[in-house]
Ligand SMILES: O=C(O)CCC(=O)C(=O)O
């Protein structure tokens with residue numbers, strides 16, 4: 001198996017049927033509806049419900065309400081999780097060896113993840129701890145698993161883009177600019193769920209094989 005990503009998702013994704021490119025010169029970002037079926041989504045929601053822990057953040061900033069959701073580390077040896085991983089790699093063209101384990105996130109009413117970037121701050125206190133082995137995060141792939149009754153949108157305020165949760169909808173973006181530097185225009189806020197629950201899965205890829 002090759003260890004080099006042969007083609008960037010930014011080159012590959014425009015050729016995917018039904019995909020929409022977010023029209024901003026500041027970010028490489030795509031949206032694909034119905035990436036997962038209602039059955040696939042329901043299975044993942046059930047799995048997230050079974051094992052969850054309080055979500056954490058890198059570079060703790062003293063705000064205990066910064067990320068109030070819960071996280072489920074999806075075991076990569078489970079057939080459904082492995083199948084999702086393969087489906088994501090087939091879409092992105094990124095070799096699965098670059099991927100962190102897939103996570104589920106669950107937001108109850110009032111929970112959120114305030115404005116943040118998925119890349120690690122190169123000047124932050126936790127940079128070495130998180131990036132010395134597998135490098136910086138490259139692409140984020142995220143899928144909404146259910147219809148949220150109210151709230152729960154993902155807001156990218158730098159590019160003025162609001163993405164509404166819709167069951168099965170995938171959104172992905174490059175956390176870096178084409179020159180490899182981190183892209184502050186990827187700043188995003190998982191806004192408070194106002195009514196109901198919100199479930200997503202998140203998949204992050206690294207510069208180097210994950211270990
Ligand atoms: O739940 C969302 O809308 C975004 C989640 C997110 O940004 C993250 O987990 O890093």
Ligand SMILES: [Fe+2]
Nearest residue numbers: 116117118188
């Ligand atoms: Fe994020």
